[in-house]
Amino acid sequence: MRPTLSDVAKLAGVSVATASRALSNPDLVADGTRRAVRDAAASCGYKINLVARSLRIQRTDTLLVLTPCIDNAFYPGLVRSIEDTALAMGYAIIVGFTRKSEKYREAYGELLSAGRVDGMVVVDGGSGVERFTGPQPDLPVVQVFDRIYDAPVPVVRVDDHHVADLAVHQLASMGHRRIAHISGDVGQHSARERRDGYRAAMAKLGLPVEDHLVRNGTGHRDGGAEAMRQLLDMAQPPTAVFCANDTMACAAMDVCRDRGIHVPGDISFIGADGTPDGQHAYPSLTTVDVPRAEAGTRAVEKLVGLIRGQAVAPDTVLPVELKLRGSCAPTRTAVAA
Amino acid sequence: MRPTLSDVAKLAGVSVATASRALSNPDLVADGTRRAVRDAAASCGYKINLVARSLRIQRTDTLLVLTPCIDNAFYPGLVRSIEDTALAMGYAIIVGFTRKSEKYREAYGELLSAGRVDGMVVVDGGSGVERFTGPQPDLPVVQVFDRIYDAPVPVVRVDDHHVADLAVHQLASMGHRRIAHISGDVGQHSARERRDGYRAAMAKLGLPVEDHLVRNGTGHRDGGAEAMRQLLDMAQPPTAVFCANDTMACAAMDVCRDRGIHVPGDISFIGADGTPDGQHAYPSLTTVDVPRAEAGTRAVEKLVGLIRGQAVAPDTVLPVELKLRGSCAPTRTAVAA
DNA sequence: TTGTCAATTTGAAACGTTTAAGTTGTGCGA
DNA sequence: TCGCACAACTTAAACGTTTCAAATTGACAA
Numbered sequence: 001m002r003p004t005l006s007d008v009a010k011l012a013g014v015s016v017a018t019a020s021r022a023l024s025n026p027d028l029v030a031d032g033t034r035r036a037v038r039d040a041a042a043s044c045g046y047k048i049n050l051v052a053r054s055l056r057i058q059r060t061d062t063l064l065v066l067t068p069c070i071d072n073a074f075y076p077g078l079v080r081s082i083e084d085t086a087l088a089m090g091y092a093i094i095v096g097f098t099r100k101s102e103k104y105r106e107a108y109g110e111l112l113s114a115g116r117v118d119g120m121v122v123v124d125g126g127s128g129v130e131r132f133t134g135p136q137p138d139l140p141v142v143q144v145f146d147r148i149y150d151a152p153v154p155v156v157r158v159d160d161h162h163v164a165d166l167a168v169h170q171l172a173s174m175g176h177r178r179i180a181h182i183s184g185d186v187g188q189h190s191a192r193e194r195r196d197g198y199r200a201a202m203a204k205l206g207l208p209v210e211d212h213l214v215r216n217g218t219g220h221r222d223g224g225a226e227a228m229r230q231l232l233d234m235a236q237p238p239t240a241v242f243c244a245n246d247t248m249a250c251a252a253m254d255v256c257r258d259r260g261i262h263v264p265g266d267i268s269f270i271g272a273d274g275t276p277d278g279q280h281a282y283p284s285l286t287t288v289d290v291p292r293a294e295a296g297t298r299a300v301e302k303l304v305g306l307i308r309g310q311a312v313a314p315d316t317v318l319p320v321e322l323k324l325r326g327s328c329a330p331t332r333t334a335v336a337a
Numbered sequence: 338m339r340p341t342l343s344d345v346a347k348l349a350g351v352s353v354a355t356a357s358r359a360l361s362n363p364d365l366v367a368d369g370t371r372r373a374v375r376d377a378a379a380s381c382g383y384k385i386n387l388v389a390r391s392l393r394i395q396r397t398d399t400l401l402v403l404t405p406c407i408d409n410a411f412y413p414g415l416v417r418s419i420e421d422t423a424l425a426m427g428y429a430i431i432v433g434f435t436r437k438s439e440k441y442r443e444a445y446g447e448l449l450s451a452g453r454v455d456g457m458v459v460v461d462g463g464s465g466v467e468r469f470t471g472p473q474p475d476l477p478v479v480q481v482f483d484r485i486y487d488a489p490v491p492v493v494r495v496d497d498h499h500v501a502d503l504a505v506h507q508l509a510s511m512g513h514r515r516i517a518h519i520s521g522d523v524g525q526h527s528a529r530e531r532r533d534g535y536r537a538a539m540a541k542l543g544l545p546v547e548d549h550l551v552r553n554g555t556g557h558r559d560g561g562a563e564a565m566r567q568l569l570d571m572a573q574p575p576t577a578v579f580c581a582n583d584t585m586a587c588a589a590m591d592v593c594r595d596r597g598i599h600v601p602g603d604i605s606f607i608g609a610d611g612t613p614d615g616q617h618a619y620p621s622l623t624t625v626d627v628p629r630a631e632a633g634t635r636a637v638e639k640l641v642g643l644i645r646g647q648a649v650a651p652d653t654v655l656p657v658e659l660k661l662r663g664s665c666a667p668t669r670t671a672v673a674a
Numbered sequence: 675t676t677g678t679c680a681a682t683t684t685g686a687a688a689c690g691t692t693t694a695a696g697t698t699g700t701g702c703g704a
Numbered sequence: 705t706c707g708c709a710c711a712a713c714t715t716a717a718a719c720g721t722t723t724c725a726a727a728t729t730g731a732c733a734a
Contacts, residue, residue, distance in 0.1 A: 002452075004719095004720055004721085005720065005721065005722095006720080006721095014683075014684090015683065015684045015685075016684090016685095016720090016721085016722095017683075017684055017685075017686090017722080017723075018682085018683055018684070020720095020721065020722060020723085021683090021722085021723090024721095024722080025722090025723095028682085028683095029682075029683080030681080030682060030683090033682080033683085047450045047451055047452075048451055048720090048721080049392075049451065049452045049719085049720050049721070050447075050448075050451040050452060050453045050721095051388055051391045051392045051397065051452050051453060051719090051720080051721090052392050052689090052719070052720035052721040052722090053720080053721050053722075054388045054689090054721090055386075055388045055389050055392050055688095055689050055690065055691085055719090055720080055721070056688075056689050056720080056721045056722045056723085057689085057721080057722065057723095058689070060388065069413065069417075070407040070412065070413045070416065071410075071413045071613075073408075075407065076406065076407045076408045079407065079434070080406075080434070080436075083434065087444070092444070092448070094431035094432065094433070095431065095432040095433075095434075096431070096432075097416070097417070097420065097432075099417075107424070107429070110387075111387075111429070113384045114384055114385055114386065114387040115339075115384075115386045115387060115388050115690095116387045116388060221617060251617075254617070254619065257619065258619070276408075280558060280588075280591070282591065282594065282595070341689095341690055341691085342690065342691065343690080343691095351713075351714090352713070352714045352715075353690090353691085353692095353714090353715095354692080354693075354713075354714060354715075354716090355712085355713055355714075357690095357691065357692060357693085358692085358693090358713090361691095361692080362692095362693095365712085365713095366712070366713080367711080367712060367713085370712080370713080385690090385691080386689085386690050386691070387691095388689090388690080388691090389689070389690035389691040389692090389719090390690080390691050390692075391691090391719090392689090392690080392691075392718095392719050392720065392721085393690080393691045393692045393693085393718075393719050394691080394692065394693095394719085395719070452720095
């Protein structure tokens with residue numbers, strides 16, 4: 001049997017209460033006692049039972065991170081930052097993958113409502129098919145980058161309209177007029193925002209907003225590639241494409257390469273998110289960088305505030321930054337001019 | 338305050354014990370009672386406190402998965418399979434990222450030794466720098482694909498010697514004689530095995546095993562790229578390369594592309610692992626596929642066996658399979674012959 | 675000697691479940 | 705009528721901590 005605190009206490013010749021304090025609140029016991037208890041604990045290999053502790057103190061000091069999957073290069077950096085911040089603030093974190101499925105979301109949500117974690121950071125765009133009624137209103141939850149709850153849950157995010165705006169303006173400033181958009185999973189709030197932002201930016205610049213220049217790329221490689229093929233098959237293909245994320249942009253550039261179309265000579269690309277795959281792409285991908293690390297930190301800070309009953313800002317918007325790399329260039333006419 | 342079982346019981350006019358059984362062991366109470374309790378629970382929004390439950394039943398029905406990181410495309414499929422199997426067997430899973438750091442490994446190991454999870458699946462190659470003394474000998478732990486513990490912990494794996502053997506034989510059968518090897522992180526057991534397997538296979542075939550044909554690629558993109566550059570800078574570069582994983586193989590092929598070297602016309606590549614990035618590479622990467630999904634399933638089955646006190650096989654070896662794709666071709670001389 | 679005070683330790687309750695053992699009440703056969 | 709079996713429910717203990725309030729101890733002053 002695992003030794004318990006009472007075994008340690010017996011071994012050290014003190015009461016359970018003293019043993020507890022010697023280990024977790026050392027200032028409250030005399031030097032000799034502390035040493036005796038510690039020795040006893042070590043000698044019998046005592047390990048605290050965190051379940052019992054949690055029950056007693058009514059906290060778990062653990063946070064749950066919900067994220068759709070780990071396939072997408074967008075998440076690792078974010079999750080790492082969440083984890084680092086949480087650890088630094090004295091919380092353990094556990095990660096759950098929702099796969100954008102209600103079933104998994106609920107399974108993991110249970111952990112929160114059943115008291116196995118103190119709070120939850122949700123990084124999950126949802127699929128839009130189902131409406132998620134959300135956690136019990138008073139449970140500590142923070143969303144990052146996307147909204148899947150009807151309930152008003154605090155969020156840390158970027159201005160996705162602005163993301164699109166930056167990209168479109170950059171391309172337009174290089175002389176592009178036929179700028180296409182490959183959207184993400186339009187079930188996701190952020191994907192819709194980027195798409196709408198693209199349209200708004202095009203309109204503002206007086207550029208043609210043609211419906212068939214907007215393709216649903218579903219957010220994944222395959223969808224992005226398919227969307228790109230459709231764009232290239234058009235009678236008058238675009239000279240530039242703004243992709244809602246880097247993953248699709250990379251896939252789209254691969255399609256061009258396969259068809260012998262030169263990037264950025266023949267066609268320019270801008271992605272969004274700033275994921276590592278864009279840096280390794282050939283040519284390296286111009287992108288609108290989303291500050292994932294900072295978002296993770298902010299989200300955890302906010303969540304911990306919530307847990308501690310402090311008032312937290314309901315909506316934190318972080319700045320994005322255009323990273324100019326090799327995948328876009330001025331149009332030939334712009335160069336000639 | 339969160340309603341407890343005793344609130345529910347009061348509301349339903351029964352004892353706490355009956356309320357408990359009505360909810361978790363419905364057969365043991367009368368129909369009317371069951372309904373009354375369920376209604377009461379619903380009406381006050383009762384959610385079970387799993388921490389209390391775990392303390393009482395001395396189980397958490399939760400497994401921990403330890404994995405180095407989520408950057409590498411090798412892990413997602415494996416983790417997903419572990420998760421699916423665990424869920425199907427009635428366990429929740431939580432994921433911890435060790436980053437190959439002893440600090441994180443211990444932090445997560447605590448979850449096991451402190452009773453917050455019932456068992457642990459470790460998918461972690463270690464860095465080889467530190468020796469990990471391992472979990473308390475009697476705690477339920479299963480390793481997958483790699484060994485980081487001194488202690489004898491059951492493992493599910495592949496024969497990495499054989500992985501290398503398959504790759505080298507394939508290349509040799511295509512006429513290659515100068516076959517190089519870019520190794521993984523040689524701190525990892527599996528990486529060393531693949532390297533040694535390469536050497537053994539070369540020797541067995543009577544091919545030259547030159548030290549400078551073996552480069553440490555560290556397992557990551559950058560290391561793989563750097564190793565490839567060194568190989569290409571040699572007076573007499575290899576005509577084929579066996580890379581210890583697909584990630585490095587993709588990076589190495591990218592280096593060739595940048596230098597105008599044609600794959601597979603000028604140089605052939607075989608990777609290992611069978612990760613998705615190899616499929617999307619150009620040309621698509623020949624690889625020795627490692628059955629990650631099955632490994633995950635087997636590992637969980639084994640772990641659950643361990644938890645239930647059953648005897649489990651200490652060493653399960655799964656078969657690997659060569660997937661011939663576009664990245665390797667016969668040598669020119671072989672074609673001419 | 676007695677009283678006071680601080681330092682240290684202890685007993686016992688509490689956290690919210692589950693469950694073994696015990697109680698109650700009903701129906702049935704002898 | 706009694707005894708018994710059985711279903712349905714309840715009482716109370718237990719899981720391993722933490723912590724409040726109370727008790728003990730020793731030192732020191734009056």
